[in-house]
Amino acid sequence: MTTPVLEARGLVKRYGRVTALAGADLELLPGEILAVIGDNGAGKSSLIKALSGALVPDEGEILVDGQPVSFSSPIDARRAGIETVHQSLAVSPSLDIAANLFLGRERRRKGVLGTVFRMLDRAGMREEARRQLDALGIMTIQNPGQAVETLSGGQRQAVAVARAAAFGSRVVIMDEPTAALGVRESRAVLDLVLQVRDRGLPVILISHNMPHVFEVADRVHIQRLGRRKAVVDPKSISMSDAVAIMTGALEAP
C-alpha cells in the first residue's frame, strides 16, 4: 500500500463542551483530489485547520509522508510543504498581486541592498508572480502590480490558488473555493484544481457543492459528527447516497 502524503489519526478538538473533532482520521494519497464533505458542524473546518496548522488538536497525530509532525502555526505547515487556500482567501486587499503571492516569504535583493538595507526584489517577485499565473493559465489577470481589491471574486480566488500552487511542494488544501463564485468563475476555479493535481500535487478539496465534488474528486471523504464516516468512490456511488451518508440517513457502505 502506498504511504499517504498526509495523514491524520484520531484527531480530537474540544471547545469547552463542544467537541468539534471526535477522533477524526484522514488519508491523502499521492496525486489525488480528495474531497471532504460533511454537514455544517461535522468538523470539516476544524479538520482542515488542524492539517494546515491554524489549530492545534488536543489529541491525535498528523503524519507527513509517514513521519509524525506537530504544527503549532500555519508557518510550520507551510515549511512541511502544505499550502492552504482558506475560505476567506487570506489575501491582503490593499497589497498588489505579487505582494500577496509572496506575503510572509518576500525575496530580498542581492548584495548590500538586500542584506544591509533589506530591500525587496520587487521586479523579481513580479516576474515570478506573472510566471505562476501563466503556468496556471490565469489569463484574466494582466498586471501583477494591480491591487487585489480591484479584482473580482474569481480572480482573487485565482490569486490565492496560484499562491498555494507556487509554494506547495507536497499538498494543497482548498476550503470552499467555489462557495462565493458564479457559474463561470466556479468553472475556472475547478479547472485550476484539476491543473494543480495534474502538476503532481495532491489536493484536499472541501466543498458543499456536490456536483463540483463529484466532477473533480478521485475519492470522497465523508465527515459526520466529528469523525470520518466513510470514504467513497464518486464513480460508484450516487450523489444522493453520499448526501444520505453525510446526514446519517444511510449507513456507510
Add this chain to the structure above:
Amino acid sequence: MSTTLSAKPSGNPPGAPEARRSPLTRLQHLLHAQATIGPAVVLLVAVIVFALLSDRFLTPGNISLIVQQVAVVGTLAVGQTIVILTAGIDLSCGAIMVLTSIVMAKVAADTGLPGVPALLLGFVVGTLCGLLNGVLVTRLKLPPFIVTLGTLNVFFALNLWYSSSATIRGTDMPKLLLWTGQTFTIGGTRITYGSIMMVLLVAAMAFALKNTAWGRHVYATGDDAEAARLSGIRTGRVLLGVYATAGLVYAVAAWILIGRIASASPQAGQLDNLDSITAVVIGGTSLFGGRGAIVGSLLGALIVGVFRNGLALAGVDVLWQTMAVGVLIIVAVSLDQWIRKVKP
C-alpha cells in the same frame, strides 16, 4: 514580462471598461491608488492662497518658523502613522515624548551624565514605553485606544512624579540635548537640525514601509490581521515591533522638543498626541488600517502648520484657526470613507 505588460487592452474581461468612467469615479480611483495626492494638493493650494493674502507668508523667516513649529508634531506623526497603519491608535505618544525628555534632561542635570549616554537612556525609555503599549495590545488583546488612553495617564503621572512638576533649564543640561534647536543658514533661511532630523526620519520610515518585508507586513496586519496570520506573518511580533519603534521615534521627538523650547518641561506638548493624529488623518492615512503613507503625514503636519500660521498672518483669531483644523479633519476622514468605497 514585456509582452504581458503591453497586451493590456486585448484580454480585458467584460464589465471593466476603463474609458466609460465618469470624471468623479476616475478621481476616486486616482486618490485610491495615490493617497498622498489629496494632501499634496491641499498644501499647495493653501500655500498659494496664504501667499496672496499676506506678503510676509512666503518670506524665508516665516517658512523657517513653520517648519520649526511642525518638527515636533511631524516627528510624532511618523510613529503615529505606523501605529495607525496597523489599525491601531496611540494616544500616549505625547506623554511618552514628555516623559522621555524629562528623563534625558533630569538624569543629565542631576548626575552630570554626558550628552550621549543621556540621549541613549532616553531612547531606551521611549522604546520601553512603546513596547509596554505593544505588549498590552498583543498579549492582553485590549483595543489600542484603551491601552494608550491608560498609558497616557500612567506616563504623564510618572513624568510629573519624576520631574516634581519642575522644568529643567537648558543651561543645566549637556549641549547635545539642545543641539536640535541649533540652526544653520541656507539662502537666508535658518533651518534647525531638529527639522532636518524630522525629514530624515520621514525618509527612512518611508523607505522601510515601501521597500522592506517588514513594511509590507505592517500594511498586511492593518489590512486584515487574520489573513496576514494565515499567510504566515507573525502579526503579534509585527505589532510589538511597531509600538516599540513608535516609542523610539517619540524619544527622537523628545530630543527635538528640548531643542525647540530650550528646556525640558513636564507640561510641554499636552495636545501633541491629538495633533499627531490630526496630521496622520489629514495626510490621507486611514484610521481603519492598511492604507496610507508616511509622506502624507508630513504633508498633514505641514498643512496644519501652514493653516495656523497663514490664518494668524491674515489676522484671523486663534479660535477660527482651531475651527479650520477641525473642519480639515472631518473633510479628510469623509474623503477617506469615500475613497474606500471604490469599486473594482
